[in-house]
Amino acid sequence: MMNESPSARGVQRYIEEAKEVLLERERRWQRAKGMRFDTIAVHGLYTVDEAIKKNQGAIIEPLFLSSAQAYRDADELEAALSYQIPTWCYTRIHNPTLGYLEDTLALLETYGSDVRAGCCVYSSGMAAIENVTDTLLVRIGNERPNFVSQCQIYGGTFQQFNVRKMQERGIEVRWVLEPADIDEWRKKIDKNTRFLYAETPSNPGLQFFDLKPVIELAHSHGIPMVVDSTIASPALMRPLTFGADIVIHSATKVMSTSGMGMAGAVIARQPIVSNIPNGEMKADFALYLKRYPQRDQGGCLHPFQALMTLNDLRDLRHRVDRLSENALIVARFLASHPAVLEVNYLGLGDHPRHKVASDYFFLVDAEVDPRYQRPVNRYTHLLAFRPRGGHEAARRVFDRLQLIYRATDLGRVKTVATIPAISTHLLQGEECRQMACIPNDLIRLSVGAEDPQDIINDLKQALEGR
Ligand SMILES: Cc1ncc(COP(=O)(O)O)c(C=O)c1O
Numbered sequence: 042m043m044n045e046s047p048s049a050r051g052v053q054r055y056i057e058e059a060k061e062v063l064l065e066r067e068r069r070w071q072r073a074k075g076m077r078f079d080t081i082a083v084h085g086l087y088t089v090d091e092a093i094k095k096n097q098g099a100i101i102e103p104l105f106l107s108s109a110q111a112y113r114d115a116d117e118l119e120a121a122l123s124y125q126i127p128t129w130c131y132t133r134i135h136n137p138t139l140g141y142l143e144d145t146l147a148l149l150e151t152y153g154s155d156v157r158a159g160c161c162v163y164s165s166g167m168a169a170i171e172n173v174t175d176t177l178l179v180r181i182g183n184e185r186p187n188f189v190s191q192c193q194i195y196g197g198t199f200q201q202f203n204v205r206k207m208q209e210r211g212i213e214v215r216w217v218l219e220p221a222d223i224d225e226w227r228k229k230i231d232k233n234t235r236f237l238y239a240e241t242p243s244n245p246g247l248q249f250f251d252l253k254p255v256i257e258l259a260h261s262h263g264i265p266m267v268v269d270s271t272i273a274s275p276a277l278m279r280p281l282t283f284g285a286d287i288v289i290h291s292a293t294k295v296m297s298t299s300g301m302g303m304a305g306a307v308i309a310r311q312p313i314v315s316n317i318p319n320g321e322m323k324a325d326f327a328l329y330l331k332r333y334p335q336r337d338q339g340g341c342l343h344p345f346q347a348l349m350t351l352n353d354l355r356d357l358r359h360r361v362d363r364l365s366e367n368a369l370i371v372a373r374f375l376a377s378h379p380a381v382l383e384v385n386y387l388g389l390g391d392h393p394r395h396k397v398a399s400d401y402f403f404l405v406d407a408e409v410d411p412r413y414q415r416p417v418n419r420y421t422h423l424l425a426f427r428p429r430g431g432h433e434a435a436r437r438v439f440d441r442l443q444l445i446y447r448a449t450d451l452g453r454v455k456t457v458a459t460i461p462a463i464s465t466h467l468l469q470g471e472e473c474r475q476m477a478c479i480p481n482d483l484i485r486l487s488v489g490a491e492d493p494q495d496i497i498n499d500l501k502q503a504l505e506g507r
Contacts (some may be wrong), residue, residue, distance in 0.1 A: 048475065051116030052125070059126035066127075070148075076406045078152050078276070083355045085145030102141040106134045106350050117371045124332055134336045138344035142351045143306075146290075147327075149275040149357070150308040152405060154282035159327030160308045161335060162347060166271060166291025167197050168340035169305030173267060173287055174202075175332045176326075178212055179317055187213035189229045190238035191220040193248035193477045196466035197241065198269070218476065221250040221397075223258060227373045230262050235317070236287075240269040241280070244451065245425045245461045245485035246478050247385050252401065256284040263316045271295075271452075272421050276361035278401045286313040287326060294452030295422065297353045298360055300302075302346045353390070360454070360490065362404050364422035367496065368488035375426045376495045380438075380504040382427045382482075388420030423451060425461075425485045428504060435460060435482040441503035444495060451487035456496050458486050 045053075069086045087102045096103050112118040121128035129135040143160035145404045151158045163169040165237075178186045190202060206212040215229040216339065226237060237259045242249040252268070259266040265286035270278060274295050280288050291298060292304035309326035321349050335341060365388070372386035387398040399418050404410075407417035428438045439447060445456045449464045459465060462481040466474055474481075 048119070051114070052123075055117050055120040056125050059120075062127055062439065063188050068102040070144075073144075073148050077151065077409065078358055079356075081145065081148045082357050085141055085148065085351070087141055099101075102138065102348065102351060105129075105137045105327050105344055111113070132344065133339060133341045135331060135339075136344045136347070139342055139347045142342075143327075143345040145273075145351060145354060146292075146306050147308055149354075150279050150281055150288055152275060152279060152282075156281050157311045158281055158308050159307070159311055159325050160306060160377075161327040161331045162292070162342045163307070163335070164340050164342050164346075165303045165307035166289065166293055166305040167201065169289050169291075169307050170198055170269070171201060171205075172330055172334050172338065172340060173307055174206070174236070174238070175268075176322070176330060177265070177315070177317070178206070179235075179319075181317065184233045185211070185213070186233050186235045187215055187260060188236050188238060189215045189217060189226060189234055191240065191243070191248065192216040192218055192473075193220070193243040193246045194238075194240040194269070195244045195271075196461065196469055199466070199469045199473065199477070202238075203473070220248060221394075223254050226255055226258055230258070230264070231279050232316075234262065234264055234319075235315075236265045236267050238267045238269075240271075241278070241401075242387060242421065242423070244272060244423065245465070245483065247387050247394070247423065247425065248478075249387060249398050249401075251397050252280060252285070253283055256280075258285070259286075259337065260314050263314060265313045265315050271281045273402065274357060274361055276358045276405050277365070277419055277421060278451065279405075281310050286310050286315075292332070292350050293304070295361060295364070296357065296452075297346075297350045298452055298454050299349075299353055300450065300453045300455070302349050304346055304350045316332070320361075320413070358405055361422070362419060364488055365404075365419035366411075367490065367493045368422050368424055369420065370493040371486070371488050371496050371500070372424050372426075375424075375500065378420055378427055378501070378504055382429045384424065384426045386420065386424035386482075422488045423485070425483050427480060427482045428484065431481075432462070435484055438503045439484055441506065442499055443502070444499040445486070445503075451485070453487060454490045456487065456489035456491060456499075458484055461485050474495060 084229045120126045126339040147158045201215040207214050218223050256266040267287045268280040268285045269289045271291040288308045290306040311325050312323045313326045369388045373379050376384045404417045404419045407413040445458050448457050449459050450457045
């Protein structure tokens, strides 16, 4: 201590000063933990106190467009850049506006549990998937890492795994064809497996399976379970609360429902299970991503988009409820229409995965919502159907849509349709589509918040060719 240099003492002074900031943050976190889902979605960690003391009373979280943070002196700069005090530093590393979104997402994904999690947001869902998976696919010695994934996943993710990782870089992805079969997952794991990957439910095939045994299997091998939960959103299912390690979102979708931008998010349990000997990474995976891989690779979210997504999130529960109710009404109509061969919607009672979906998908806080006062199953905004007559007939139905947009998008307040075989899942080719059960005549429908009768009227005229 006697030989401590003036600069070391200066750095230490800032570390001491930051302790109060961290304590205050912890107090706000605990306070938020005692609040209901809707309140967290509306406020996150932003408080009246912060608004008055720091932001001129602004009731909406401020937008920090500055690319960099200034420091009082060299000691504070060193304390910040060595990550010894809370800092945002440079927007590629962090930014206060991103922080508001990240706190809210971490709280929503762990809602109703004691699980502690961190969040790191990205410029898109694909950037989030890439950063998570590449970070976990680190080489240890001469081992060649592999990972095990269900094959029914979003087309972009399939290409990232199959082409970018496997074909271009020789990192083996081991596809699970039937994810409900726990033995298939088990047989594909070996000592070089770094993680298991699921998309629940999957886009567009709505594959879904009992997640808990697969999470247990991952943990019994000392590896993390990574779940893309984009379609469900935390309003219906929160995989971290029943054991998953890392949740990924394309926050572009139902979280940014007004459809004006792209965003991705990673929410990770503290700590995650992993066979990688890196204590810092395991302790707080989201913070690790932010401090190192994302910092070095870019892919950061723009603060303006963070604020837009945060603003869209505030009524997530109500919106997911409404979209899911509409989707069920539309699915029932399609199921009753003679020109429809098959409807794939998890909410239909005769769907082969309806029962298992009913064990997982509950509208959060329905028990305390005066409209329901009981647990309520909701099955998301996403469905798919096959008109009779094959691919060309499907194209004709699709082309006749007048209210519904033909676009590769989902989770919108407006109803949107696409044919995955010629759009989202085109690049993966016929063979891989067959493996993932995506027929060429499948129309994917993301049901919006319009009056469902108008959606039905549009589908009816398109199916009947009038
Ligand atoms: C389930 C799922 N995950 C990830 C993505 C990729 O997200 P983004 O488009 O934000 O990059 C998508 C996009 O459609 C998706 O549907």
